[in-house]
Amino acid sequence: xxxxxxxxxxxxxxxxxxxxxxxxxxxxxxxxxxxxxxxxxxxxxxxxxxxxxxxxxxxxxxxxxxxxxxxxxxxxxxxxxxxxxxxxxxxxxxxxxxxxxxxxxxxxxxxxxxxxxxxxxxxxxxxxxxxxxxxxxxxxxxxxxxxxxxxxxxxxxxxxxxxxxxxxxxxxxxxxxxxxxxxxxxxxxxxxxxxxxxxxxxxxxxxxxxxxxxxxxxxxxxxxxxxxxxxxxxxxxxxxxxxxxxxxxxxxxxxxxxxxxxxx
Amino acid sequence: xxxxxxxxxxxxxxxxxxxxxxxxxxxxxxxxxxxxxxxxxxxxxxxxxxxxxxxxxxxxxxxxxxxxxxxxxxxxxxxxxxxxxxxxxxxxxxxxxxxxxxxxxxxxxxxxxxxxxxxxxxxxxxxxxxxxxxxxxxxxxxxxxxxxxxxxxxxxxxxxxxxxxxxxxxxxxxxxxxxxxxxxxxxxxxxxxxxxxxxxxxxxxxxxxxxxxxxxxxxxxxxxxxxxxxxxxxxxxxxxxxxxxxxxxxxxxxxxxxxxxxxxxxxxxxxxxxxxxxxxxxxxxxxxxxxxxxxxxxxxxxxxxxxxxxxxxxxxxxxxxxxxxxxx
Numbered sequence: 001x002x003x004x005x006x007x008x009x010x011x012x013x014x015x016x017x018x019x020x021x022x023x024x025x026x027x028x029x030x031x032x033x034x035x036x037x038x039x040x041x042x043x044x045x046x047x048x049x050x051x052x053x054x055x056x057x058x059x060x061x062x063x064x065x066x067x068x069x070x071x072x073x074x075x076x077x078x079x080x081x082x083x084x085x086x087x088x089x090x091x092x093x094x095x096x097x098x099x100x101x102x103x104x105x106x107x108x109x110x111x112x113x114x115x116x117x118x119x120x121x122x123x124x125x126x127x128x129x130x131x132x133x134x135x136x137x138x139x140x141x142x143x144x145x146x147x148x149x150x151x152x153x154x155x156x157x158x159x160x161x162x163x164x165x166x167x168x169x170x171x172x173x174x175x176x177x178x179x180x181x182x183x184x185x186x187x188x189x190x191x192x193x194x195x196x197x198x199x200x201x202x203x204x205x206x207x208x209x210x211x212x213x214x215x216x217x218x219x220x221x222x223x224x225x226x227x228x229x230x231x232x233x234x235x236x237x238x239x240x241x242x243x244x245x246x247x248x249x250x251x252x253x254x255x256x257x258x259x260x261x262x263x264x
Numbered sequence: 265x266x267x268x269x270x271x272x273x274x275x276x277x278x279x280x281x282x283x284x285x286x287x288x289x290x291x292x293x294x295x296x297x298x299x300x301x302x303x304x305x306x307x308x309x310x311x312x313x314x315x316x317x318x319x320x321x322x323x324x325x326x327x328x329x330x331x332x333x334x335x336x337x338x339x340x341x342x343x344x345x346x347x348x349x350x351x352x353x354x355x356x357x358x359x360x361x362x363x364x365x366x367x368x369x370x371x372x373x374x375x376x377x378x379x380x381x382x383x384x385x386x387x388x389x390x391x392x393x394x395x396x397x398x399x400x401x402x403x404x405x406x407x408x409x410x411x412x413x414x415x416x417x418x419x420x421x422x423x424x425x426x427x428x429x430x431x432x433x434x435x436x437x438x439x440x441x442x443x444x445x446x447x448x449x450x451x452x453x454x455x456x457x458x459x460x461x462x463x464x465x466x467x468x469x470x471x472x473x474x475x476x477x478x479x480x481x482x483x484x485x486x487x488x489x490x491x492x493x494x495x496x497x498x499x500x501x502x503x504x505x506x507x508x509x510x511x512x513x514x515x516x517x518x519x520x521x522x523x524x525x526x527x528x529x530x531x532x533x534x535x536x537x538x539x540x541x542x543x544x545x546x547x548x549x550x551x552x553x554x555x556x557x558x559x560x561x562x563x564x565x566x567x568x569x570x571x572x573x574x575x576x577x578x579x580x581x582x583x584x585x586x587x588x589x590x591x592x
Contacts (some may be wrong), residue, residue, distance in 0.1 A: 109284035112568040248419035
């Protein structure tokens with residue numbers, strides 16, 4: 001790193017803290033997240049760091065366990081959506097012709113429908129079990145990466161060194177994997193860090209609307225929508241803080257990565 | 265002159281987009297398990313009635329014919345009838361539209377009134393360095409706080425922001441209502457009051473976005489040679505900003521403003537649900553939950569229409585605002 005990059009450092013720190021939260025979820029007493037171990041709506045105390053909810057369940061334990069579904073949805077959307085989307089974008093941009101035209105049209109059309117709307121429709125039809133949710137959100141992430149990969153590949157295609165690889169007769173799969181992909185990983189990583197946050201938000205919005213991962217599995221969005229503001233504000237506040245810090249972490253990571261790319 | 269050909273091609277691609285959107289939504293809803301007619305009439309329905317309803321919903325023809333029938337109805341301004349409410353979809357959209365438009369207008373005014381001045385102020389605070397150190401300290405502190413706020417607002421999910429606003433202004437300070445939307449034709453002052461918090465929930469993240477874009481854009485323009493020329497011929501920082509930088513810096517900000525307006529006009533499912541505003545977002549939410557295909561199709565088509573036409577208009581606006589675009 002040639003220049004100071006506070007965004008990257010801050011972003012990684014925040015995400016590190018969230019990983020600690022996630023890991024601590026495996027050490028909390030599982031029962032406290034599902035059964036009432038205390039009175040309802042107890043304010044934060046040494047025993048219950050973030051208070052208890054309407055059923056007397058420990059709020060910290062529920063947030064830490066809720067991190068599992070949120071983060072696994074984010075990670076899967078980056079891995080599945082990112083892989084499929086990038087592959088689609090690279091191949092379409094490379095071959096051009098009707099394939100590229102079709103993809104470009106489809107991507108344009110998808111831009112006109114909000115992601116949350118599509119997610120709502122799919123989840124209403126297929127239910128909201130965790131695997132369905134992961135599949136839905138990963139599928140909906142494909143356009144994001146396809147758009148990015150397509151644009152980057154189109155630009156790269158005209159570069160001399162890529163022209164060279166074609167000239168000396170390297171096979172196309174090899175060109176795409178060994179020469180195109182490594183050169184667009186930078187922008188793809190920036191997209192991925194924003195996409196991760198976007199996926200978590202989509203899941204949280206769905207569960208806020210009551211269509212998320214079904215209970216009793218703790219889910220951040222549903223916990224937020226069920227939190228009574230009047231008698232137990234700490235429930236809503238702790239959820240808001242966790243969600244915001246997660247998105248902030250990924251935003252800053254994206255900014256930091258972008259700056260690293262610009263510096264190079 | 266804007267070339268007529270590029271105008272045509274843009275219009276055509278917008279129409280194509282709308283076509284593809286309607287196709288996507290139609291296909292998704294073909295997958296729904298269950299029978300719409302039986303779910304409405306019950307299992308022991310009168311067969312004659314059942315046949316009549318099947319006919320009305322065009323369920324007696326293959327899906328592709330049903331799609332074409334929907335499309336031809338669309339050209340006559342007929343979006344069909346809602347399954348659950350037995351009302352024309354277009355009438356239901358018309359009923360919800362004023363509420364969403366009011367919310368969007370409110371939010372957009374807030375974005376303009378807060379975003380542009382804050383962005384400008386942050387830029388000038390950044391530029392000034394020769395002031396007394398006491399003043400400088402407070403300005404820098406305020407600048408830093410504002411920057412942190414911007415980052416936080418860009419990160420906070422809309423529904424989380426809605427909850428924070430309810431908590432602070434509705435419950436702790438008891439200043440504003442947190443629910444109970446009042447229509448404009450019922451009680452105008454109460455209508456305005458009930459819109460403040462929902463519109464802030466929508467606008468504040470956009471304000472942050474505008475501040476960020478304006479700042480980046482101003483910094484970029486401030487480093488250009490023409491800006492240095494302006495300063496070296498003796499213009500003060502303020503004059504340079506007003507006469508030269510601002511106009512150029514606003515061009516990219518225009519895009520983000522356009523996108524914000526387009527998005528708010530499509531209705532926000534989450535904010536409308538949080539504050540109980542009977543707008544387009546709520547309508548869509550009820551439609552999807554009730555698996556009310558004609559209503560979902562109609563409302564999503566409305567949203568897609570706003571988005572595509574909005575982007576088209578934005579393109580045209582650019583040709584007017586930025587003469588360099590015409591040369592392409």
